[in-house]
Amino acid sequence: MTPIIEFQHVDKYYGKLHALKDINLTINEGEVVSIIGPSGSGKSTLIRTMNGLESINSGRLIVNGYDLADNKTNINKIRKNVGMVFQHFNLYENYTVLGNIKLAPRVVLHRSEEENEAIAMDLLKKVGLENKAHMYPRNLSGGQQQRVAIARSLAMKPKVILFDEPTSALDPEMIQDVLDVMKLVAEEGITMVVVTHEMGFAREVGNRLIFFEQGRVLEDRKPDEFFDNPETDRAKEFLSKIIH
Amino acid sequence: MWELFINNWQTFLIGFANTVFSSILALIGSLVIGSGFAILETVPNKFWRIVAKIYIEIFRNIPLLVIAMIFYLVVPQFLFKVNGFTAGTIGLTLYTSAFIAETVRSGINAVGDGQMEGARSNGMTYWQAMRYVILPQAFRIVIPPLGNQFVNLIKNSSVLAFVAGFDLMYQGDIVASNTFETIPTYIIIGIFYLILTMPLSYYMQHLENK
Numbered sequence: 424m425t426p427i428i429e430f431q432h433v434d435k436y437y438g439k440l441h442a443l444k445d446i447n448l449t450i451n452e453g454e455v456v457s458i459i460g461p462s463g464s465g466k467s468t469l470i471r472t473m474n475g476l477e478s479i480n481s482g483r484l485i486v487n488g489y490d491l492a493d494n495k496t497n498i499n500k501i502r503k504n505v506g507m508v509f510q511h512f513n514l515y516e517n518y519t520v521l522g523n524i525k526l527a528p529r530v531v532l533h534r535s536e537e538e539n540e541a542i543a544m545d546l547l548k549k550v551g552l553e554n555k556a557h558m559y560p561r562n563l564s565g566g567q568q569q570r571v572a573i574a575r576s577l578a579m580k581p582k583v584i585l586f587d588e589p590t591s592a593l594d595p596e597m598i599q600d601v602l603d604v605m606k607l608v609a610e611e612g613i614t615m616v617v618v619t620h621e622m623g624f625a626r627e628v629g630n631r632l633i634f635f636e637q638g639r640v641l642e643d644r645k646p647d648e649f650f651d652n653p654e655t656d657r658a659k660e661f662l663s664k665i666i667h
Numbered sequence: 668m669w670e671l672f673i674n675n676w677q678t679f680l681i682g683f684a685n686t687v688f689s690s691i692l693a694l695i696g697s698l699v700i701g702s703g704f705a706i707l708e709t710v711p712n713k714f715w716r717i718v719a720k721i722y723i724e725i726f727r728n729i730p731l732l733v734i735a736m737i738f739y740l741v742v743p744q745f746l747f748k749v750n751g752f753t754a755g756t757i758g759l760t761l762y763t764s765a766f767i768a769e770t771v772r773s774g775i776n777a778v779g780d781g782q783m784e785g786a787r788s789n790g791m792t793y794w795q796a797m798r799y800v801i802l803p804q805a806f807r808i809v810i811p812p813l814g815n816q817f818v819n820l821i822k823n824s825s826v827l828a829f830v831a832g833f834d835l836m837y838q839g840d841i842v843a844s845n846t847f848e849t850i851p852t853y854i855i856i857g858i859f860y861l862i863l864t865m866p867l868s869y870y871m872q873h874l875e876n877k
Contacts, residue, residue, distance in 0.1 A: 474788055503790040513785030517803045526799060527789040572785075579790055 424451040426485075427583060427614055428473055433482035435468060435638075442468045443479070444638040450631075452582070455615045457625035457646065460635035461661060466618045469635065470585050473616065474498075474505045487582060503531060506576030510588040512568040514560035520547070520571050521556040524578045532579070539578075546574040550604050566597025570604050577608065584608060586617040602628075622665065626650055634658045668851040675842045682838025683859050689756045689834060690821045690863070696760035697820065698813075701767025706797065708772045719768070726765035731826050734758040739830040751831035755824075763820045770812045774805035814871030818864050825860075835859050 428450040435443035442465045450456055458466050471477040472484060475491055475498045484491040489501050514523050524543040528534040534542070547553040550570040560568050569589055576584050586605065590598045602624050609615055609628050619625060625632055626646045634642040634649065634657075641655050653659045672679065707719035726734065735758030743749055749757070778801050786796035806813075828836035839856040843849045 476784060476788065499790060499792050502788055505788075507784075507788035509781065509785065509788075511781055513779075513781035513788075515782065515785065515800050517800065517807070527786075527791055530795050530799060531790040575789065585788075 426450070427452045427487055428616070429483070429485040431483040431485075433472070433479050433484055435465075435472065435477065435479050442638050443472070446482070446640065448633070448640060448643070450614065450616060452614055453612050454631055455609045455629045456617065456631045456633060457629035458616065458618045458633045458635055459620070459622070459625060459661075460641075464636045465638040466635050467587055470587050470616055470618050473583075473585055474502055474507055476507075499531075503579060504582045506579055506581040506584040508569070508572050508576055508584060508586045508589050510592050512560070512565070512572045512592075514568055514572055514575070516560060519557050519559055520552065520563070523560065523571060524575045527575070528578050542578055543574070546577050547571075549577075549607065550574045551600070564597060565593045566600050569593065569597075569601045573601075573604050573608065577613075581613065583614040583616065586615065586619070588618050588620070590619065590621055620665070622650070634661070636661075668854065671842070671846060671848050671851050672855055675846070678838050678842055679835070679855065679859070681833060682835035682856075685752060685827070685833045685838075686821070686824050686835040686859075687863065689752065689759065689827060689832065690824050692756050693759040693763060693820055693824065694817055696756075697763035697767050697816075700760065701764035702771050704764065704768040705771035705775060706802075708768065709775050711793070723765045723768050726761050727769070729762075731758060731762045731823055732829060734762050735826045735830050752827065752833060755827035755830045755832040755834070758830075759820065759824055759826060763816060763823070766816050766819075767813065770809050770816060771805065773812075774807075774809035775801060777808050778804045811871055811875040814867065814874070818867055818871075821863050821867070822860065 426449045430446040430448040433443055433446040434441070446469065458469065460466050468477055472479050472491070473486060479492055482492065486501050487504050489496045491501070515526065518526060521543055524546060525539045528539050528542070529536070544553060544556065547556055550573060552567055552570055555563060555567060560571065563571065589605070590601050593601065598621070602621060605615070605617070605624065606628050617624070617629065629646050632642070632644055632646040632649045633640055634653070634655070636657050642649055642653065642658055649658070650662065653662055704719045704722055707715045708723070710716060735755050738749060738758050739751060739754035742754065782800050782804065783796055786800045787793070791799070824834055825836040827834035828840060831837065835856055839852050843852040846852065
């Protein structure tokens with residue numbers, strides 16, 4: 424197992440709020456790690472530190488061999504290999520679906536137009552939206568936008584994709600389409616870190632589960648073990664509230 | 668009034684041409700400088716933000732006439748010779764650039780944070796994200812207010828009259844003092860300004876409705 428994301432005694436504060444408390448966590452290549460926990464627990468903060476969208480106050484955070492806490496680290500080098508999918512999609516509103524997918528490979532990787540187009544169309548086929556290639560994001564449903572966002576991440580051929588509550592802003596009937604695409608990503612062996620409320624996904628697709636609460640990792644286990652037999656009282660309480 | 672115009676058409680036309688020329692120069696200059704300071708005002712580095720803020724506050728809060736006079740009277744004494752047209756146009760450019768900076772900055776701020784986060788997470792640098800994602804959206808948002816700034820700029824170009832810039836207003840003053848037909852002269856001047864500003868206003872409204 425090769426570690427790709429390593430937290431060593433990481434702390435993060437927002438003013439007086441201690442958002443991340445002494446995080447020690449290693450994520451290995453190819454793992455699909457689900458992070459669950461009550462809202463306000465710091466899950467989003469945790470995942471956003473992994474590509475430097477949030478800074479950390481102390482400790483070491485090594486992603487794909489680069490130390491994020493080191494000022495000399497070029498964050499763009501890390502982000503080339505670490506994609507992110509957001510709750511609110513964040514597609515570029517001034518580009519078509521195809522343009523969204525092609526932009527970063529063109530300006531960051533200098534991929535040739537021909538190759539770029541072929542890869543982008545391939546990805547759109549994979550997420551089932553090749554007929555929407557020339558539409559603008561505002562004309563797509565939330566579920567479609569999120570699938571485009573995943574395709575946009577994949578176009579960079581990343582080693583890791585971070586998913587920050589990818590289905591939380593979607594209408595219920597669209598969630599499954601997005602989860603199906605995420606399953607495809609998992610099958611390709613890309614490392615995935617997923618902050619989610621989708622327990623089904625965490626159980627079936629994920630191979631590791633982190634229960635996060637009040638800025639701490641409370642449990643870090645195989646999903647089946649966690650759901651069948653949570654160790655901490657907080658996890659038991661959490662599960663009893665969400666699973667009926 | 669028609670006779671007044673026929674008898675002095677060359678004088679008026681020189682003024683009209685200078686007003687148009689000065690306005691175009693100032694428009695281009697202020698758009699470039701103003702956009703530059705707008706971008707500077709939104710960079711992560713606090714030092715540059717303060718620099719931009721100081722520039723904008725200075726030129727936004729000094730009357731245009733004073734700025735033009737400084738360039739016309741003070742600059743030649745210490746730096747280099749400038750004629751009235753140049754001094755007035757520089758003054759107009761710097762004054763307008765401060766307002767354009769504020770306008771463009773509001774556009775940049777109106778583009779959601781998610782756009783920048785999306786672009787940065789996609790591997791783009793800050794400047795790539797600005798260039799390809801943020802600024803195109805920001806400029807689209809501020810087209811209507813920018814149009815207003817341009818209309819104001821044309822009207823404000825009449826400041827050239829105070830620094831001997833041979834613009835419409837200045838040439839009008841000459842006609843008025845030569846013929847003593849003050850009221851018809853300034854009506855003609857007003858019509859000339861309307862010829863410049865009305866189409867621009869309507870065009871901007873058209874863009875806004877689209």
